Amino acid sequence: MIGRLLLRLLFVVALPAVLVAVWWAASNGSTDPFWPPLRTILDTFPDVWTADRLRTDVVPSLLRLLGGYALAAAVGVALGTVIGSYRRVRAVCEPVLEFLRAVPPPVLVPVIMLFAGIGDTMKIVVIASGCVWPILLNTVEGVRAVDSVMLETARSYGVTGFARLRHLVLRSASPQIFAGLRQALSIGIILMVISEMFAANNGIGFTVVQFQRSFAIPDMWTGILVLGLLGFLLSVVFQLVERRVLGWYRGLRATTRRS
Amino acid sequence: MRGGHVALGAAGLAAFLALGEAAPRLGLVKEAYVPPTSRIAEALVDEAADTAFWSALGDTLTGWALGLAIAVCAGVVVGVAVSVVPYLREATASTIEFLRPIPSVALIPLAVLLYGTELKSVLLLVVYASFWQVLIQTLYGVQDVDPVAEETARSYGLGTWARVRHVLWPTALPYVMTGVRLAAAVALILAITAELVIGAPGLGRQIAVAQTSQAVPEMYALIVVAGLLGLLINVGARTVERRALAWHQSVRGEVAV
Amino acid sequence: MLDVRGLKKVYEGSGRRVEAVRDLTFTVDAGELVCLVGPSGCGKTTLLKCMGGLLTPTSGEVLLEGRKVSGPPPGMAFVFQEYGRSLFPWMRVGDNVELPLKQKDLSKARRRELVRDALESVGLTDAVGAYPWQLSGGMQQRVAIARALAYEPRVLLMDEPFAAVDAQTRADLEDLVRGLWRDRGITILFVTHDIDEAVYLGERVLVLSASPTVVQEQLKVDLPAERDQLHTRVDPRFAELRTHVYEQIQAAKRGVVRDAVTKSDTPPPH
Numbered sequence: 001m002i003g004r005l006l007l008r009l010l011f012v013v014a015l016p017a018v019l020v021a022v023w024w025a026a027s028n029g030s031t032d033p034f035w036p037p038l039r040t041i042l043d044t045f046p047d048v049w050t051a052d053r054l055r056t057d058v059v060p061s062l063l064r065l066l067g068g069y070a071l072a073a074a075v076g077v078a079l080g081t082v083i084g085s086y087r088r089v090r091a092v093c094e095p096v097l098e099f100l101r102a103v104p105p106p107v108l109v110p111v112i113m114l115f116a117g118i119g120d121t122m123k124i125v126v127i128a129s130g131c132v133w134p135i136l137l138n139t140v141e142g143v144r145a146v147d148s149v150m151l152e153t154a155r156s157y158g159v160t161g162f163a164r165l166r167h168l169v170l171r172s173a174s175p176q177i178f179a180g181l182r183q184a185l186s187i188g189i190i191l192m193v194i195s196e197m198f199a200a201n202n203g204i205g206f207t208v209v210q211f212q213r214s215f216a217i218p219d220m221w222t223g224i225l226v227l228g229l230l231g232f233l234l235s236v237v238f239q240l241v242e243r244r245v246l247g248w249y250r251g252l253r254a255t256t257r258r259s
Numbered sequence: 260m261r262g263g264h265v266a267l268g269a270a271g272l273a274a275f276l277a278l279g280e281a282a283p284r285l286g287l288v289k290e291a292y293v294p295p296t297s298r299i300a301e302a303l304v305d306e307a308a309d310t311a312f313w314s315a316l317g318d319t320l321t322g323w324a325l326g327l328a329i330a331v332c333a334g335v336v337v338g339v340a341v342s343v344v345p346y347l348r349e350a351t352a353s354t355i356e357f358l359r360p361i362p363s364v365a366l367i368p369l370a371v372l373l374y375g376t377e378l379k380s381v382l383l384l385v386v387y388a389s390f391w392q393v394l395i396q397t398l399y400g401v402q403d404v405d406p407v408a409e410e411t412a413r414s415y416g417l418g419t420w421a422r423v424r425h426v427l428w429p430t431a432l433p434y435v436m437t438g439v440r441l442a443a444a445v446a447l448i449l450a451i452t453a454e455l456v457i458g459a460p461g462l463g464r465q466i467a468v469a470q471t472s473q474a475v476p477e478m479y480a481l482i483v484v485a486g487l488l489g490l491l492i493n494v495g496a497r498t499v500e501r502r503a504l505a506w507h508q509s510v511r512g513e514v515a516v
Numbered sequence: 517m518l519d520v521r522g523l524k525k526v527y528e529g530s531g532r533r534v535e536a537v538r539d540l541t542f543t544v545d546a547g548e549l550v551c552l553v554g555p556s557g558c559g560k561t562t563l564l565k566c567m568g569g570l571l572t573p574t575s576g577e578v579l580l581e582g583r584k585v586s587g588p589p590p591g592m593a594f595v596f597q598e599y600g601r602s603l604f605p606w607m608r609v610g611d612n613v614e615l616p617l618k619q620k621d622l623s624k625a626r627r628r629e630l631v632r633d634a635l636e637s638v639g640l641t642d643a644v645g646a647y648p649w650q651l652s653g654g655m656q657q658r659v660a661i662a663r664a665l666a667y668e669p670r671v672l673l674m675d676e677p678f679a680a681v682d683a684q685t686r687a688d689l690e691d692l693v694r695g696l697w698r699d700r701g702i703t704i705l706f707v708t709h710d711i712d713e714a715v716y717l718g719e720r721v722l723v724l725s726a727s728p729t730v731v732q733e734q735l736k737v738d739l740p741a742e743r744d745q746l747h748t749r750v751d752p753r754f755a756e757l758r759t760h761v762y763e764q765i766q767a768a769k770r771g772v773v774r775d776a777v778t779k780s781d782t783p784p785p786h
Contacts, residue, residue, distance in 0.1 A: 011346075012353040019354065034372050091264045092271035102489030106452040107463070107482045110470035114292045149601035156568050156594040157616035157667060167615055171606045186362065190448070193364040194456050205364075212368035220368050227365035235360035248606040252649045 036218045041225070044218040049226060053207075058226070061203040064120060065192045068127025072184060076132045077177060080139025081169065090140065101137055105130030105187055109198050118199035123192070130191045131184035138180030142173025175249045178242050185238055189231055204230070294476040302476035303483060312465070316484070319461035322378055322450040323443075323492075326385025330442055333386070334393025335435060342401035343423060359395065363388035363449055364456075371457055381453040381461070388449045389442035393435065400434025401427055436503040440496035447489055462488075517546040517703050518567065518671060522576035525562050536562040538728035540576070546670075549697050549704045551714035553761060554724030554732070555769050560707045561597075563729070564675050567705070568594050580671065590620075593669035597676040599657040603648040609635070610644040613663045634666035635659075637696060654685030658692070665696065671703045678713070687745050690717055694743060711765065715739075715757045716748060723761060725768040732768045735761065 020038075027037045049058075083089050083097075108129050116122035146169055154160070154168050170177070196205030208223030243250075279296040282288050294302075306312040341347045363384050370380040404427055412426045454463025462485055469478035523540040526533060536559040544550050554560055565571040567578050569588040578585040580592065588594075596602040603612050610631055617627045635641050638658040648656050657677055664672055674693070678686045694717060697704050708714050714721045715737055723732040737757060739748060748754055 008349075011349040015350050015354045016357065034369075088267060091267035092274075095268045095272045096275045098493070099486055099490055102493050103482060103486035104448045104451040104489055106448065106455050107466055107485050109455070110466055110478060111482065113470070114475065147601050149596055149598045150604065152565075152570055153594070153596060153602045156570055156588045156592075157663075158588060158590060158619045159616060160619075163615075163619060167607070168604065171604065174606070186360070187448075189362045190364050190452065193362060193367075194452055197364075197367065197456050208365070208368050212371060217372070220372075224365045224369060228361035231360040231362045231365070232357055248647055248649075251647060252605045255649045 033215075033217055036221065040218045041221045045222045045225070048219050048222045057202050057204055057207050058230075060120075061192055061196065061205070064123045064195075064203070065127060065188055068124040068191070069131055069184065069188045071124065071128040072131035072188070073135055073181060075128070076135030076180065076184075077139050077170070080136045080177075081143050081165070081173075083136075084140040084143025084173070085169070090144070097133075097137060097140075101133040105133075105191055106194055109191075109195050113199065123195045123200070123203075126195045127188050127191045131188045134183035134187065135177065135180040138176045138183075139173060142176030143169055145176075146172045175246055178246060182238060182242070185234060186231075189234065193227065291475060294479060298476045299479045299483065302474075302480035306477065306480050306484070312481075315460060315462050315465045316488075318378075318459075319450055319454065319463070319488070322381035322385060322453070322459070322461060323446050325378075326382045326450065327389055327439075327443055327446040329382065330386045330389035330446065331393050331435075331439055334390050334438065334442070335397050338394050338397025338401065338435075339423060339427065339431075342398060343419060343427070348398070355391075355394070355398075359391045364452065367453070367456055370453070376457055376459045378459065380457050381450055381459045384449045384453045385446045389446045392442040392445055393438040396434045396438025396441070397431060400431030403434065404430045433500075433503045436500040440493075440500045443492050443496045444489065447485075447492055451485060517548070517581060518544040518705065519579040519582075520563075520567065520576070521579070523563065523566060523573050523578065524575045525559070525566055525571065526574045535728040537566070537573075538730055540724075540729065540731055542722060542731055542734065544671075544703060544705055546703055547701050548719055549694075549706065549717060550720045550722060551718030552705065552707045552722045552724060553709065553711055553714040553765065554729065555726050555765055556709050558724050558727050558768075559729040560709075560724065561675055563724075564594075564673050564705070564707050568592060568673050570594075591670040593664035593667045593672050595657075595660050595664050595672065595674040595677045597679050599653065599660045599677075599680070600648075602660055603656060603663075605647065605649050607647075608644070609640065609646050609648060609651075609659050612648065612659060613666050616663065616667050630666040630668070631662075634662040637665055637699075638662045638692060652685075654681045654689060657681060657689060661689075661692070661696075665700070669702065671705070674704065674706045676707055676709065679709070686713075691745065693717060698741070711758055711761045712749070715754060715761060716743065716745075721757075721761060723764045723768065733764050735764075 024038045027035055028039065030037050083093050105126075108126055112122050112126050112129065116125055150168060150172065154164050159167065192203075193205035193208075196203035197209045200206040204223065204227060208220060208227065211217075211220035211223055276296050279293070279299075281295075283290040283293050283295045341351050366384060366387060370383045374380040374383070408426050408430075409422065412422045417425065450461065451463040451466075453459050454461035455467050456463075458464050458467070462481055466478055466481045466485070469475075469481060520540055520542050523537055524535075525537040526535050528534075540563060552560055552563070562571065566573045567585065569578075569585045569592070572586075580589050583589075604615070607615065613631045613634055614627055617630060622630075631644070632641070635644055638661050640655060640658050640662060643651060643655065643659070648659060651659065660677070678689050681689065690713060693704070693706070696702070706714075706717055708717075718737050721735045721737060723735065724730070725732040735757070739751065739753060739757070
């Protein structure tokens, strides 16, 4: 029992440890200005990412991401539910939505700068308008696929209106909605970073580009690490939420697969 | 039924274009922000007559296709290797889970330092982002291999290579195709991003140039082209994927709905 | 209690016109347990959905206690054949049973009481916190029945509820339905394609013709009210009734409609 646990721990830790060790060894004593020793990067890290910097750069970035993402989720789910519920509305909207979804989201940055300047509003709108498509289209698919027997059950037991939406339609579509939210999260991070690289005076993306432009290479590397860590942490948080909300779905899938 | 569907879709598209024409003309939005549809169409025609546009389109497509090809090959090879070699799957799981969510745009400063505005910059971002899509789907696909089929193959004395070729690959192929479809979309996003932010030649840089020179209709025209390119890639990838899936289901005797 | 008058349902769509139910007239008295049998594809489900207010008939009407049914009426509960698709997989058993009650103006305590009581009636008190997909098929259908009971309906419509469970479970569920009917005095309309089931359960059996559907025959089941799987099914009278219904259904399949369609008669003992 304990032996097995140790073995699993070994599997989890071994390769990352080896990779870090290889990076450490290979870069140690490196004189290439672009590939500073890992030791130097790690030494620089606490100097760069101070509490002050967290407050002035990391927190604003996260708030923009959160704002844009939440806006996209609200609009995407609401519109997606309407479009998914009516066959005709869906038929009318489909080609336009297909096109809008296919537009690579980063090109929205210059467009939205026209309207919203270079402030926080621009970044939140950029993030929201890039994230909304996967959420919207997945919600449409999910709402459309609600089981007909379930709909009839709800009807015959007088579950209508808001209760029907909340207990049946949105719950039934939640696996698809979450698939959309997951895609949207990685798009959101991309847009957060590049909107800050494009035009900003604070934020993680801005900071990292500043380091690169001023050739503060170890500092730039710490910025890359922070972005990587941020992506990882957000994905962990997302998975925790998903596991909680979609616990029933995993169980259901596991039982249908077994039979 | 089907005809009605298409007609409704066409009506929706027409309404969208008409709205794009009317809103700026009626002053609902500033023409300097959103030019009318007809102005965008004019700019599009002008662009089509310009060789610079076509070479930019070519550059974008080159970066996209090359990056995607590298990512697909690497993703499939690594995915199969990791699944076939004993214990490798377990040993790499944590590393993959950690590396996958790292946003590829984090590599932008590194790409700029290393390669400047060369194609390699674009490739670095495109390959990093699309590689994970292919790898993850390949791993799913290999996981889906029927243990009975695998054991049958083993009991008939098929070697590792033969098992990969005849059992593992056919099962995993539809998953790989899904990975390719996802990767194709991501690759376009990153190719345009690299051009837009780093300034590598391509549609993205043309858009950035149009924006800084206040050529708003041209900027919109280029965005429309980027959208159409994305649409073409999505539709094409979905068609290919559906073929692969149809074949898969008929082989497994499932009912295609 | 329930009056079906001249019910007709025609499906129209994409150039095709299917007459599922031609002309049905019958009544179900308060507190009666009536079984509807008919050849497969004879529009039983269409009929039941029209009665439950889920479908609008092309012509004719359904009256519940003298009032015309134009949508799902509050005093009526429906048990579907597809239990797996009728229970919500994201809700635990207790929540599934409680959901319809939340639409009624009931206190929380009263809802709890109804849920507990209904689950107890179907013998699933312990499953309140489980998800439906963690239960066997028969147990899932019990949950669906409990949900219907908690709704406190005066009329219960059951659409081939046991068609998808194994034989042993099916026998148990049949006894459960009969027991609930006797204890609670609900009016039950039970649709099935199984002749034995119809005769075993029903106080009256309505035999439907093949599509387009009319009532082929109405038959009173003069078996004792006290029934059990062991003795009732070997009762000679049970065999007679079953044979009679079987012949009627065979006749229905051949398209022979007997003249006395609406008369409630009982075949004489042979």
